[in-house]
Every structure is written in C-alpha cells, then in structure tokens.
Amino acid sequence: NAGVTQTPKFRILKIGQSMTLQCTQDMNHNYMYWYRQDPGMGLKLIYYSVGAGITDKGEVPNGYNVSRSTTEDFPLRLELAAPSQTSVYFCASSYERGATDTQYFGPGTRLTVL
Amino acid sequence: EDQVTQSPEALRLQEGESSSLNCSYTVSGLRGLFWYRQDPGKGPEFLFTLYSAGEEKEKERLKATLTKKESFLHITAPKPEDSATYLCAVASTDSWGKLQFGAGTQVVVTP
Numbered sequence: 001n002a003g004v005t006q007t008p009k010f011r012i013l014k015i016g017q018s019m020t021l022q023c024t025q026d027m028n029h030n031y032m033y034w035y036r037q038d039p040g041m042g043l044k045l046i047y048y049s050v051g052a053g054i055t056d057k058g059e060v061p062n063g064y065n066v067s068r069s070t071t072e073d074f075p076l077r078l079e080l081a082a083p084s085q086t087s088v089y090f091c092a093s094s095y096e097r098g099a100t101d102t103q104y105f106g107p108g109t110r111l112t113v114l
Numbered sequence: 115e116d117q118v119t120q121s122p123e124a125l126r127l128q129e130g131e132s133s134s135l136n137c138s139y140t141v142s143g144l145r146g147l148f149w150y151r152q153d154p155g156k157g158p159e160f161l162f163t164l165y166s167a168g169e170e171k172e173k174e175r176l177k178a179t180l181t182k183k184e185s186f187l188h189i190t191a192p193k194p195e196d197s198a199t200y201l202c203a204v205a206s207t208d209s210w211g212k213l214q215f216g217a218g219t220q221v222v223v224t225p
Contacts, residue, residue, distance in 0.1 A: 042201070042215030042216050043213075058212060090158070102148070103148075105158045107157050
C-alpha cells in the first residue's frame with residue numbers, strides 16, 4: 001500500500017491563479033481530510049469528507065473548494081490564490097469515525113503564492 | 115471552544131537525557147487524544163491514541179500518559195533519531211470527525 005499520496009510536492013503560484021492539489025489513498029478509507037500547516041501553528045482543518053459525494057467545511061474553508069467523486073480521491077481546489085494561502089497542505093484519511101479513529105497523513109504539498 | 119497547548123515549544127536534549135513533553139487540553143468531552151511525530155518536510159506519523167484518564171501507552175523510548183487535563187509524552191534515554199516535532203491533538207464529543215491540534219514541540223537530540 002502506498003497509503004496517502006499527494007501531488008505536487010511543491011508549487012509556486014501567482015496571485016489570482018488557480019490550482020488543484022491532488023490527494024489519493026489506497027487504504028479504502030471512508031473519511032478524508034485537508035489541513036493546512038503554518039509555521040508555529042497547529043494543523044488547521046480546511047474541509048473533510050465522510051464518503052463519496054459528501055463533504056463539509058472545517059475550521060478555515062474560505063478560498064478553497066473540494067469534491068469527492070470516488071472513495072480514493074479528494075482534490076482541493078484553490079481559486080484566486082492569495083498570499084495568505086501560502087502554507088503546507090496535508091491530506092489525511094481514516095477508516096471509521098474520524099473523532100476516534102487514527103488519521104494517516106500524506107507527505108504534504110508546499111505552496112507559495114507570490 | 116476546544117483548546118490544545120503544548121509546552122515547551124522547543125527542547126534540546128543530550129543523547130540519553132530523559133525528558134517529558136506536555137499537552138494541556140480543554141474540551142467539553144474527550145473522545146481521544148492523539149500523539150504524532152513529524153519529521154522536517156514530511157507528514158505527521160501516528161504514534162499513540164489515549165482515550166481515558168490513567169491510560170498509558172509505550173513504543174520503544176516513548177511513553178504517553180493521560181490525565182483529565184493533560185497528557186505527557188516521556189522520552190527515555192533519547193537518541194538523535196528521536197529528533198522531530200511532536201504534535202498532540204484532541205477529538206472532542208462536540209466536534210465530530212475533527213481533530214484540534216497543538217502547535218507542537220520541536221525536539222533536538224544531540225550526540
């Protein structure tokens with residue numbers, strides 16, 4: 001099993017550009033999450049999904065969109081990139097209820113918006 | 115509102131010098147407390163889950179304990195390969211499916 005994979009690893013965007021961060025898991029997990037991590041701060045939840053076709057907002061959803069058409073994939077879309085979105089983005093997944101089940105993380109995407 | 119505070123922010127240890135990291139939390143009801151290890155440029159790696167006060171878990175040189183207000187991660191006789199940032203997170207009964215993370219403790223172990 002590859003676990004949780006993310007692409008790209010690094011990306012530089014100009015203000016106003018858009019991009020999609022890809023996340024795929026091969027563990028047949030129902031629950032998937034997107035977090036951002038800023039220096040000196042804890043991970044902040046952006047969006048999460050409890051299964052294909054079902055998504056919900058986390059703590060910091062503004063400026064982002066998600067979709068979940070399959071169990072395996074959970075892409076994160078950035079529209080009109082802003083410098084405040086410069087961060088490291090992590091995708092995670094868990095098998096059952098996220099509140100009590102272990103979340104497994106991908107390697108991250110480092111995004112810079114200039 | 116759920117809160118998680120980790121201390122210290124950074125810790126520098128000599129190889130073999132045991133120490134403890136603290137994670138203080140405020141939640142309406144605790145579903146679980148998680149410890150993760152994060153190496154530079156990588157995603158968090160799961161270490162432990164604790165569910166109730168008094169519970170303890172061990173893995174190699176690491177031991178996690180839980181009380182009603184805080185958790186400790188004890189590092190016994192650390193080695194340089196234990197250098198990492200250690201993250202604490204809580205899941206509460208009011209925030210289904212969501213983890214509240216602390217800012218982490220960066221540990222450096224020198225030979």
